[in-house]
Structures are given as structure tokens and as C-alpha cells.
Amino acid sequence: MKKLIYLVVAALMLASCNDFLETENLTQKNSGNFPVNETDATQMITAIYATMNIAVQKGVNKTYFYIAQVASDDCYGGGGENDKDAQASDHIMYNGASLFADFWSARYQGINRANMALANLNNVADEKIRNQKKGEALFLRSYFYFELTQMFENIPLISVAPENVSAAQKAPVQMPADSIYAHIASDLKQAVEIMPDYKWNEVASGTATRWAAEALLARVYLFYTGFYQKDALPLIDGTKLDKNYVITKLNDCITNSGHSLASDFRSLWPYTNSVTKKNSTYQKGAPTWLKDGENPEQVFALKFCYQSAWVSEKLGFSNQYALYFGIRDQSTDYGLNGTYPIGQGWGQGPVAANLWNDWKTEEPNDTIRREGSIYQVKDNFQYGRDAQMEETGLWQSKIVATRAIVGDKDYPSFCSTSDYYGDGTSLGNFQVSSSQDLTLIRFADVLLMQSELMGTADGMNKVRARVGLPAVNYSLDALKRERRFELAFEGLRWGDIRRWHDAETALAKQVGQTIWNKGLETTMKDQGAGYVARYKATRGFFPIPKTEIDLSNGTLKQNPGWDASANFSSWNN
Structure with a gap:
């Protein structure tokens, strides 16, 4: 029986934000006549990519990347007094039993589209095109x-x-983690072995490549073997992938991909774009920001564009992470007019002071990265802005909106496609104007994973050399520090402290730090059972949406630690 293929292909980005798919009725296409060529295959694969933006459209605070940010020891939940989801996630609690339902749905939507693509891509006659598209679906x-x-x-x-x-x-069966990882590893093994060796700049920006698959394989291997204390990744055929295989593939990425470190760490982040004035200490002397498709360090990224608007079907076009993590209420009334070039947002993910303090103590000469990753507003900060919670006076500056003053206009966020700052209408709306990529895999991470897997300092010292730091001998402690500082706020710290089994110690250090809630100075306190107890109870896993458990008629079992005692009702002063 032929499988009808229904593609809901939104005008979301694969190559660039300007190259949208033409609207076409695809409901008459089936596995006998679709896909047969590169255009067909691209349409099918683009439908999978589109689900990544659908997850953003449904709510950034429901995604894994967001949770990995606020649940880690380097950020708090923050936001306004009403942003209880953020504060709950920070404390490994919940504010609503089905908060993650949209994320769950979007990810399985993507998985189902990938399954359909893999079932039909053999129709594509050109082997190289077929293998590239198959590899993308597997990745x-x-x-x-x-x-x-x-x-x-x-x-x-x-x-x-x-x-x-x-x-x-x-109804699908809930499977143990080993079975899930066996499928992940098998998919990535197949992807790296069939995908062509296109250089990073020979494919459209945002496209998954062989190199991205090799890097993700290393990330998966490190998490699985570390968290579960195993020595290899399982495969669905009963064999295993050992460390040597992963190292070989990672070395292939480093040697043959064409990827490299950008010459200046600061040019990776939009505050060095060509329009924003270089008037802050961490901008001076920095080269211009490497825009979409120009960054040799970007191994894989989620794409956004400037065709967004404050309506539900278009929110996924804009980088909503930049909105969530921007500084709240930058009006003159609240004394934050001096935060230029960091743009306005919703005040979530304020930086924990212990990160800044550890950084200055452990790597005192790392000024370029520290001040190029964290923006201090303490000098001109008036505590008491619009019910801001868990305030520290420190904000990350990597994944935030960036402001620009052009003539007599102050634009609260910019559009990355052409360094254009809007016309005072839709592009001037700080809630939908950020269109920079969200980099999900960066070459610096590849080099650091190589050092960790091989137990050598070569990759780590290349990363250090870029910011003028001296070479060091390899140790796991040195590697841990390097990953924390180089990759801060890029969604990796949470996974790192979990796989190193450092989470309880790291999370406990948040307690007692000075914060401001609604303008009142206090200290960070445990909420509910407390950071350490909550981590012990949950092992860092979050609740399966109750709606999904109900739909399964109880087949799905809730994760431990997510009973009524985990409910977050309000911040306990």
C-alpha cells in the first residue's frame, strides 16, 4: 500500500531567510512519485527542519535548550514575578503538569517527518543527493x-x-534509555558513513552535514558514557561504538570539514555587527560580526529571519531565545538606558554571580571571553524594575537582542540578514526583531571534545590561544573550566555537570548568592526541597507532560520526583 505523504512545509529557512519554498499542493504525491529529484528531497527534508522553529513558536521556555540554560548553575530563572515557569525550572520544580507538551509534540512531529523521509528517499536516483538528504534526516x-x-x-x-x-x-511503547541511545548512535553512525564530504561553505547555511553528525556523535557519546557510566555506545544490531571510533570521526571533522575557529571570539556574537557603535570595552578592536553563512566556526545552527510578527504562526521566524534572555525594562525610568548595545527582553536567565566570580578567580586574564560573554549592569543598575526576580546585575550577551542607534532612532533589537534595524514598525518591535542564528554546535566545542576524549591539551590550547591565554597541560579539571568559560550560555553546561556527576555540588553553590527580587535585596534560597534534594529526586530529568500520560491511558509512566511536592506556587522569600 502506498503511503500518502502530507507535507506541511512552512516558509521556514533552510538556505537563507529570503529563499522560501513555493506554495504547492503536495497531497496528491505518494511514495511512488515523490521524492524523485533534489527539489523533491529538499522539500521533504525542509519539513523536518521546520519543526525546530515550530518548537520555538510554541514557547522557548518549553524547550530543552532553554531548560539547559536556566537549570544549570550558571543562570537563574529570573523574569517577572509572573514568570513562574522560569523560576520553577531553575529550581527543578514545575508550574503546570503539562508545560512541556508543545515541545514534546514538536519533537515527535519532527521524528515522524524524518521517518517518512527515510522511508521514501530511496526514490531519489542521484546517489550523492540521496545520501546527503538521508544523512540530514538521520541527523x-x-x-x-x-x-x-x-x-x-x-x-x-x-x-x-x-x-x-x-x-x-x-500507542508507542516507552523505552529505556539504552534503547533510545542505541537508535541515536545507529542513526549517527549511518549518517557519518553515507554523507558526502562537502566543506562547510559548500552547503546552505543551517544544513546538517557529515561534520555536524560527527560532532553530535561525540556529544552523545560523552553524555551517555558519562551520565550512565558506560564504556561505549550501544547500537541496534547489538554491537557497540567505542571511544576510538568516536575519536576517528571527530578527527575527520577537524581535519576535513574546512571548519575553523573564528579569528576573534567577539565576532561570533551579534554585538559586533557593522551598525552597532563599538563603544563598549568588549567591542573595541573586535572585527565585524560573522553573519549567517560567513562563520567557519558554526557547525550547525537553527535559522531565523526577519519575516516575523507578533502572531502565533510567525513567532517561530524570530529568535525568541534572544527575547527571553534580554534585559528587562530598559527605559530611562528604570535606569537601564546605559546597557547599549545589549537589547531589551524578558529578563529570564540572569547570570549567577558565582560564574563571574569563579571566572575572575580561576582565569583572571580571560578578559575577552568573560566580558564578551557577560554584561555587567551593576554600575548603572536600579534594583526594583517591574517585579524582576532573581536579579544579579549580570546578563549574558551571547544570545540576546542587540540594540543600535541609527541617527536619532534607538532600535531595541536588530535583524541579522543585512544588519538592517527596521523602519519603526514591525522590525522595531523588540519581541520579534531578533533574527540571528542560534548556534547549536560550534567548532570550539569540537576541539574541546577532542581534548576530553583523547586526554590531550591540543584542542583545548587552540581555543585558549584565540583569546591570548597561555597553553596548559591537560587535566579533566582544566578541561571542565575551559568548557564552562568558552561555552557559557550555549546550552551545554547542564549536560556537562550531569555527565560529570558534578551537578549536586555545582547547584548547591547557588544558595546564599546575593539577588534582588522586586527591588529587595535578599539571597538565593532553596525552593521546595532545595536544589540538591530536587536533583537527587529527579536526576535532572523533567516531567513527562501529563496530557501525554493521559492520552496513553497510563502506558507512559511519570519520572520519579514529580509528584505534588514539586509544584512551584510562588517564590519563597
Whole structure:
């Protein structure tokens, strides 16, 4: 029986924000006549990429990347007094039993589209095109499963497209983590072995490549073997992938991809764009920001564009992470007019002071990275802005809106496509104007993973040399510090402290730090059972949405630690 292929292809970005897919009725296409060429295959694969933006559209605070930011020891939840989801996630608690339902749905939507693509891509006659598109589908499916299992651990496994309606209606079985990782590893192994060796700049920006698959394989290996204390990754055929295989593939990425470190750390972040005036200490002397498609360090990224608006179907076009993590209420009334060039946002993810203090103590000469990653507003900061919670006076400056003053206009956020700052209408709306990429895999991370896997300092010292730091001998402690500082606020710290089994110690250090809640000075206090107790109870996994458990008629079992005692009702002063 031929499988009808229904593609809901939003005008979301694969190559660039200007190259949208033409609207076409695809409901008459089936596995006998679609896909057959590169255009068909691209349409099918773009539908998978689109689900990444759908997850953003449904709510950044429901995604794994966001949780990895605020649950780590380097950020708090923050936001306004009403942003209880943020504060709850920071304290490993919940404010609503089905908060993550949209994220769950978007990721399985992507998995189902990947399954359909993999079932039909053999129709494409050109072997090189077929292998590239197959590899992209395998990479995306493994990326989605990796996020899901890091967040929820034991999840349903759907690895094939349904043959008929009856098969589609059958509830999938919740599988143990080992089975999920076996599928992730098998997908990535196949992807790295079939994908062509296009250089990074020979494919459209945002496209998954062989190099991205090799890097993700290393990330998966490090988390699985570290967190579960295993010596290899399982495969679905019963064999295993050992460290040597992962190192070989990572070395292939480093040697043959064409990826490299950008010459200046600061040019990786939009505050060095060509329009913003270079008037802050961490901008002076920095080269211009490396825009979409120009960055040799960007191994894989989620794409955004300037075609967004404050309506639900278009929110996913803009980088909503930049909105969530921007500084709240930058009006003159609140004394934050001096935060230029960091743009306005919703005040979530304020930086924990212990990161800044540890950084100055452990790497005192690392000024370029420290001040190029964290923006201090303490000198001109008036505590008491619009019910801001868990304030520290420190904000990250990597994934935030960037402001620009052009003539007599102050634009609260910029559009990355052409360094254009809007016309005072839709592009001047700080809530939808940020269109910079969200980099998910960076070459610096590849080099640091190489050092960790091989137990050598070569990759780590290349990263250090870029910011003028001296070479060091390899040790795991040195590697841990390097990852914390180089990759701060890039969604990796949470996974790192979990796989190193450092989470309890790291989270405990947040307690007692000075914060401001609604303008009142206080200290960070444990909420509910407390950081350490909550981590012990949950092992860092979050609750499976109650709506999904209900739909499964109880087949899905809730994760430990997520009973009524985990409910966050309000901040306990």
C-alpha cells in the first residue's frame, strides 16, 4: 500500500531567510512519485527542519535548550514575578503538569517527518543527493531523540513510518534509555558513513552535514558514557561504538570539514555587527560580526529571519531565545538606558554571580571571553524594575537582542540578514526583531571534545590561544573550566555537570548568592526541597507532560520526583 505523504512545509529557512519554498499542493504525491529529484528531497527534508522553529513558536521556555540554560548553575530563572515557569525550572520544580507538551509534540512531529523521509528517499536516483538528504534526516531524528531523552529519559521510540491507519493509531511503547541511545548512535553512525564530504561553505547555511553528525556523535557519546557510566555506545544490531571510533570521526571533522575557529571570539556574537557603535570595552578592536553563512566556526545552527510578527504562526521566524534572555525594562525610568548595545527582553536567565566570580578567580586574564560573554549592569543598575526576580546585575550577551542607534532612532533589537534595524514598525518591535542564528554546535566545542576524549591539551590550547591565554597541560579539571568559560550560555553546561556527576555540588553553590527580587535585596534560597534534594529526586530529568500520560491511558509512566511536592506556587522569600 502506498503511503500518502502530507507535507506541511512552512516558509521556514533552510538556505537563507529570503529563499522560501513555493506554495504547492503536495497531497496528491505518494511514495511512488515523490521524492524523485533534489527539489523533491529538499522539500521533504525542509519539513523536518521546520519543526525546530515550530518548537520555538510554541514557547522557548518549553524547550530543552532553554531548560539547559536556566537549570544549570550558571543562570537563574529570573523574569517577572509572573514568570513562574522560569523560576520553577531553575529550581527543578514545575508550574503546570503539562508545560512541556508543545515541545514534546514538536519533537515527535519532527521524528515522524524524518521517518517518512527515510522511508521514501530511496526514490531519489542521484546517489550523492540521496545520501546527503538521508544523512540530514538521520541527523535531525537523532538530534530530536537526544534532546528528548536528556529531558525525559525513558520515552516512546518511533523509528518507522506507519504503513496504515491502524499502525498509526497504535500507542508507542516507552523505552529505556539504552534503547533510545542505541537508535541515536545507529542513526549517527549511518549518517557519518553515507554523507558526502562537502566543506562547510559548500552547503546552505543551517544544513546538517557529515561534520555536524560527527560532532553530535561525540556529544552523545560523552553524555551517555558519562551520565550512565558506560564504556561505549550501544547500537541496534547489538554491537557497540567505542571511544576510538568516536575519536576517528571527530578527527575527520577537524581535519576535513574546512571548519575553523573564528579569528576573534567577539565576532561570533551579534554585538559586533557593522551598525552597532563599538563603544563598549568588549567591542573595541573586535572585527565585524560573522553573519549567517560567513562563520567557519558554526557547525550547525537553527535559522531565523526577519519575516516575523507578533502572531502565533510567525513567532517561530524570530529568535525568541534572544527575547527571553534580554534585559528587562530598559527605559530611562528604570535606569537601564546605559546597557547599549545589549537589547531589551524578558529578563529570564540572569547570570549567577558565582560564574563571574569563579571566572575572575580561576582565569583572571580571560578578559575577552568573560566580558564578551557577560554584561555587567551593576554600575548603572536600579534594583526594583517591574517585579524582576532573581536579579544579579549580570546578563549574558551571547544570545540576546542587540540594540543600535541609527541617527536619532534607538532600535531595541536588530535583524541579522543585512544588519538592517527596521523602519519603526514591525522590525522595531523588540519581541520579534531578533533574527540571528542560534548556534547549536560550534567548532570550539569540537576541539574541546577532542581534548576530553583523547586526554590531550591540543584542542583545548587552540581555543585558549584565540583569546591570548597561555597553553596548559591537560587535566579533566582544566578541561571542565575551559568548557564552562568558552561555552557559557550555549546550552551545554547542564549536560556537562550531569555527565560529570558534578551537578549536586555545582547547584548547591547557588544558595546564599546575593539577588534582588522586586527591588529587595535578599539571597538565593532553596525552593521546595532545595536544589540538591530536587536533583537527587529527579536526576535532572523533567516531567513527562501529563496530557501525554493521559492520552496513553497510563502506558507512559511519570519520572520519579514529580509528584505534588514539586509544584512551584510562588517564590519563597
